[in-house]
Structure formats: C-alpha cells, structure tokens
Amino acid sequence: MADTEVTARASEASARARTEGETLVVALSGAWRAAYARRLQSELDKALRARGNRPLRFDLAEVSELDTVGAWLLVKAARQTEADGKPAEFAGASEPHARLIARLGATEPRIAPRPPGTPLLLVPFVALGRVVINAWNDLVDSQAMQGRILTAFGSALALRGRLRPPAFVNQFDLIALQAVPIVVLISVVVGAIITQQSILQLRPFGAQIFVVDLGAILMFREVGLLLAAIMVAGRSGSAITAELGSMRMREEIDALQVMGVDPYQALILPRMLALVLGLPLLAFIGSLAGIAGTAVVARYYGGVPFDTFLDRLQDALNLQTLMVGLVKAPVMAFIIGLIAANEGFKVEGSAESLGRHTTASVVKAIFMVIVADGLFAVFFAAIGF
Numbered sequence: 001m002a003d004t005e006v007t008a009r010a011s012e013a014s015a016r017a018r019t020e021g022e023t024l025v026v027a028l029s030g031a032w033r034a035a036y037a038r039r040l041q042s043e044l045d046k047a048l049r050a051r052g053n054r055p056l057r058f059d060l061a062e063v064s065e066l067d068t069v070g071a072w073l074l075v076k077a078a079r080q081t082e083a084d085g086k087p088a089e090f091a092g093a094s095e096p097h098a099r100l101i102a103r104l105g106a107t108e109p110r111i112a113p114r115p116p117g118t119p120l121l122l123v124p125f126v127a128l129g130r131v132v133i134n135a136w137n138d139l140v141d142s143q144a145m146q147g148r149i150l151t152a153f154g155s156a157l158a159l160r161g162r163l164r165p166p167a168f169v170n171q172f173d174l175i176a177l178q179a180v181p182i183v184v185l186i187s188v189v190v191g192a193i194i195t196q197q198s199i200l201q202l203r204p205f206g207a208q209i210f211v212v213d214l215g216a217i218l219m220f221r222e223v224g225l226l227l228a229a230i231m232v233a234g235r236s237g238s239a240i241t242a243e244l245g246s247m248r249m250r251e252e253i254d255a256l257q258v259m260g261v262d263p264y265q266a267l268i269l270p271r272m273l274a275l276v277l278g279l280p281l282l283a284f285i286g287s288l289a290g291i292a293g294t295a296v297v298a299r300y301y302g303g304v305p306f307d308t309f310l311d312r313l314q315d316a317l318n319l320q321t322l323m324v325g326l327v328k329a330p331v332m333a334f335i336i337g338l339i340a341a342n343e344g345f346k347v348e349g350s351a352e353s354l355g356r357h358t359t360a361s362v363v364k365a366i367f368m369v370i371v372a373d374g375l376f377a378v379f380f381a382a383i384g385f
Helices: 032-048 066-081 097-103 120-157 167-173 177-205 207-251 252-258 263-300 307-314 321-343 352-380
Strands: 005-009 014-021 023-032 056-066 088-091
Touching: 005 352, 014 032, 023 032, 023 066, 032 066, 032 252, 056 066, 056 097, 056 307, 066 088, 088 321, 120 263, 120 321, 167 177, 167 207, 167 263, 177 207, 207 263, 207 307, 207 321, 207 352, 263 307, 263 321, 321 352
Parallel strands: 023 056, 056 088
Antiparallel strands: 005 014, 014 023
C-alpha cells in the first residue's frame, strides 16, 4: 500500500490524506468548529488535491469536537465527490458526530429563488417611481422636522425651554464668521470673471460703463447670495449632517432624550438660528466683495475709473435691490438647515451610512437653494420688484 500524504495543520485541527488501494482516505483530528472554519476549509482543499477521480473516505476517529459548520464542510466535500460519480463515506465517527453528519447529509441544499427581473422597457419607469417615492418621503420627513423645530423655537420664546446662547454663539462663529474668508475670495473671483466677460460683450458698442449696473444688480440680487448659500451648504450643511449622524451612531441623541433633553432644542435650534442670521451677513459681505472684484476689473480691463465706478454704482443700486437679496437669504438658510438636520437624523450605525447621508445633504441643499432662488426670481418679477 503506497501512502501519499498531504498535510496542512492548524493549531486546532488537521487533515491528512493517504491512499488505500483506489480510495483516498482523509484522516481528520482535532476540533472541527466554526471558530476555525477558514483554516478547516483550507486544510480540506489541500488534502483533497490528491483525490483525482477516486472514491473518498473520511476517517473521524481522532476528531475531538465537531459542530454544524465543521460537519457541513465535510458533507459538502462528500457531495462534490459524489457529483463526480465516485462514492464518499464517513468512518470512525462517534455516535453524536455520525448523527450530525447524517442529518446534514439528508438535508437538500436550497437555492434562494431570484426575484423576478424588471422588463427592460419598464426600467426607466421603475427608476422614476423610486425617485418620486424618495422625494415624497423626504418632503414628509422635512415637514415633520420643520414642525419640531418651530415647536422648539416657540417653547424658547415662551420661556418654556432653554435658548442656549453659548451654543448659538459657538455655531454662529463656526457657520458665519469662519466662512467669511472663503466667501469673500470666491465672490471676488466670480465678480471679476462676470465683469471681464461682460466687458468683452459691451466693448464693441462703447458701453463698458454698464458693467457697473450689471455687476451691482447681479451681485446683490442673485450671485452674491447664491455663492454664499452654496458655500454654506457645502461647508456648514455637511458639518451639521456629520455631527448629528455621528451622535446618532453613538446613541448620544437617545441618551439626551433619556435625560429629558429635547435634541431639537439643544442641537438643532442653535444651528438653525446661526444659519438664518449668518447667511444674510455672508451674502451681504460676499456681494460687497463681488463689487470690489468688479471695480478692479472694470478699472484695469475696461478703463472705468474708480470715481466713475462709484458714481455709477450709486445710481444703479437702491434699497429695493439690496432687500431682494437679503429677504431670500433667511429662507435659503432655513432650507439648508432643514435638509442637513433631516439627513443627519437618518444616519444608521455605519460609516457608509454617514458618508452617504452627508453627500445627500450637500447635493439636496444646493439643488433646493437653486430651485428656491428661481422661484423667488419669478415671484419678484411678477410683483414688479
């Protein structure tokens, strides 16, 4: 009798393969348990490499422990041998081990049925339906959160809840004051670009002076506010979602509720007030920065002196133009805060969920800010502003 042995040992179990006549005998020893499933599978694979197209017999005389996972590995190897047309058997097993192997061997493997596929022609409609359902769910959740926020604000005004001025001051610093440099920088650049492109179009007609009107009205009515809102949505909206999402993952919000603290009053209200009061300030500062960029480009690219620019600016600007931009800012700030808080409360217990909802918060907030700006533009045009 020739012995061909392939041995692969783990600290908990081993499998030794040898040939007896035409049969490959795999002698097993040690503990075949779920805790060592990967190593057991590796041992079986190495031991069965010498099987070829021969019958198989497992010798379990030295197996000290055997659970369902270990038995299933052996049964699966036996079924693969039988599928090749060769017999497979178990020998030397104790009575409990033999019963377990027999029970698993008598169980037919089940393949989970695949869900019915969607016909190709219906795929766009199914995707559209999911988008509509998700949008409706977001709308309902946002309205519910809006009610909770307004309730918390009303309780604070009625002195039935704490307003937490230190939290508001901290959030105002993070959301508004620390965002001033980046808003100023991007507004100056965008104002300069708009002015340069406008001069290119107006120069053939000798009307470079009108870039003052164009730049002032655009920056104070539309562009300055939009730039500030987009920067706040990307910078502060994502931060709010990440903070609330992390607190959800660590169950800190649940802990606040257990202690009798309203999370909407303690967490959401200071951030919302900081957004509503901070975005008009950022929009105004950004508009001034955009006008500064317009003045510099108009002077050195369009040949419009600074004194002429200032005289024209006084004629182009009025209180109505200024108020149109400032009226829109609190509404956009509320939209950003509402979406950020709603997405933060949706975070589940994984980093993937946190990243997904943070991204969704930024995308949805920017989209809704642009939509709101368009609706405001139509409204103000209809009432003659």
